[in-house]
Amino acid sequence: MHILSPQLSKEHSLPLYVQLYEQIKHDIINKSLPVGSKLPSIRDLSKHLRISRNTVETAYQQLLAEGYITSRPKSGMYVKELELDVLQQETKPFPYQHTKNTPILDGPEIDFEYGSIDMNAFPMKLWKKYSNQAYKQEMEEAKSYGHHKGENHLRREIARYLYHARGVRCSAEQIIITSGTQHSLNLLCETVFKNCDQFAIENPGYDRARYIFENHRFMVTPISLDEDGLCTDDLRNSNAKIVYVTPSHQYPCGMVMPFKRRLELLQWAGETNGYIIEDDYDGEFRYEGRPIPALKELDQHDKIIYLGTFSKMLLPSLRISYIVLPPRLLQSYSAAFEAYIPTVPRVIQNTLYYFMRDGEWDRHVRRMRLLYQKKHSVLVNALTKHLEEAAEIVGEKAGLHLLIKVNSQLGEQALIEMAAAAGVRVYSIEKYRIQQSTDGKPLLLLGFSKMPIDQIEDGIKRLKEAWFA
Incomplete structure (x- = not known):
């Protein structure tokens, strides 16, 4: 199969499919594509050129109609044998082709990826300083694996932080250090929820949580969302006794669960003797008013299992998260947790402990909140300025991403491909999504945490040109 690399330009007067058709035809006539050559599949070529599948399919259909290629069932598209002697064959470059000095894209690729951090903001010198202290301590003490819940002094620091920053009252004994949210959920499924059979989860909701529950052979019941988050009426109509929620910033839709809905959720837990798994994955980041306290703050009857992570502030690769268990569950399942060796190296735990003990964690949180607030403001202003009524911003009051609902007849995938081409x-x-949305407008996710602030507006300008020019 020949790899086609035609150079296409959205700025040219000819549509992209015509440019692609002309260049493939030019290569066939000049025998750059020999008789019998297999063309890339529509999917592979659209991915390679970062254009929509419709563009590739239309170009191929035109070549088929004019007899330059043939389609073999269950095999693909091939160059046909033609009577080319009657044509005056030339090897001139294709007239619409870019020269080497004319790039297709004006500037670097801009990636609105979610889940990474701004590496320039990571306090590498401080982290290295505390890491050296932790390694020195490790070599001197040469302990075994460490406490199965994690190092006690780190858990005390986390409990202090949670009380002051998130309104969560807990002791170090209630905290279990884990190597990521998925590990936290795995550990819960193998201990506390070992004999359960059904979980409720937001729809749409965090896909990796769903995978954990499904891999443990639990029935997963999707619960719909409204403007206040998870619909408690739908939760009551389910048979689930455990629900996984992201109330401080619903993932991925971004709404913040208001006080009334939080009370309804706690009431459900009391009435059903159920449990709430609260994933507070980026609760520190709120851009209107003060950060909202965690749902766990309202828990008077030990119904909430709280999950936290350091990944949104520090390097995700450090893999440090934690569980806050209600006292009653800790007492019931303490023996089960003792069977598990801690998965976060003690050196990393102690590095984080020194970082928190000396007040650097609190200072780092303030710096990151300010940095991400600036990026968030630039993104929202750029969307408002350049897309205006062409896109509605969804879930922009907190977190490290937002959604845009695009006023377009095209589907999500087509818009993604058009954006990639730009x-x-x-x-x-x-x-x-566990179940398909009934809203016809495409909904796209834009993360901004790792993106350089000076690229954000350029990225939105490119989206406008790609989708609405």
């Missing part, structure tokens, strides 16, 4: 990566929320 050098911009945006993302679908399809994988977060």
Whole structure:
């Protein structure tokens, strides 16, 4: 199979499919594509050129209609044998082709990826300083694996932080250090929820949580959302006794669960003797008023299992998260947790402990909140300025991403491909849906945490040109 690399330009007067058709035809006539050559599949070529599948399919259909290629069932497209002697064959470059000095994209690729951090903001010197202290301590003490819940002094620091920053009252004994949210959920499924059979989860919701529950053979019941988050009426109509929620900033839709809905959720837990798993994955980031306290703050009857992470502030690769268990569950399942060896190296735990003990964590949180607030403001202003009524911003009051609902007849995938052709990566929320949405407008996710602030507006300008020019 020949790899086609035609150079296409959205700025040219000819449509992209005509440019592609002309260049393939030119290569066939000049025998750059020999008789019998297999063309790339529509999917592979659209991905390679970062254009929509419709563009490739239309170009191929035109070549088929004019007899330059043939389609073999279950095999693909091939160059046909033609009577080319009657044509005056030339090897001139294709007239619409760019020269080497004319780039297709004006500037670097702009990636609105979610889940990474701004590496320039990571306090590498301080982290290295505390890491050296932790390694020195490790070599001197040469302990075994450490406490199965994690190092006690780190858990005390986390309990202090949670009380002051998130309104969560807990002791170090209630905290278990884990190597990521998925590990937290795995551990819960193998201990506390070992004999359960059904979980409720937001729809759309965090896909990796769903995978954990499904891999443990639990029935997963999708619960719909409204403007206040998870619909408690739908939760009551389910048979689930455990619900996984992201109330401080619903993932991925971004709404913040208001006080009334939080009370309704707690009431459900009391009435059903159920449990709430609260994933407070980026609760520190709120851009209107003060950060909202965690749902756990309202828990008077030990019904909430709280999950937290350091990944949104520090390097995700450090893999440090934690569980806050209600006292009653800790007492019931303490023996089960003792069977598990801690998965976060003690050196990393102690590095984080020194970082928190000396007040650097609190200072780092303030710096990151200010940095991400600036990026968030630039993004919202750029969307308002350049897309105006062409796109509605969804879930922009907190967190490290937002959604845009695009006023377009095209589907999500087509818009993503058109954006990619303009050098911009945006993302679908399809994988977060358990059931398909009935809203016809495409919904796309834009993360901004890792993106340089001076690229944000350029990225939105490119989206406008790609989708509405």
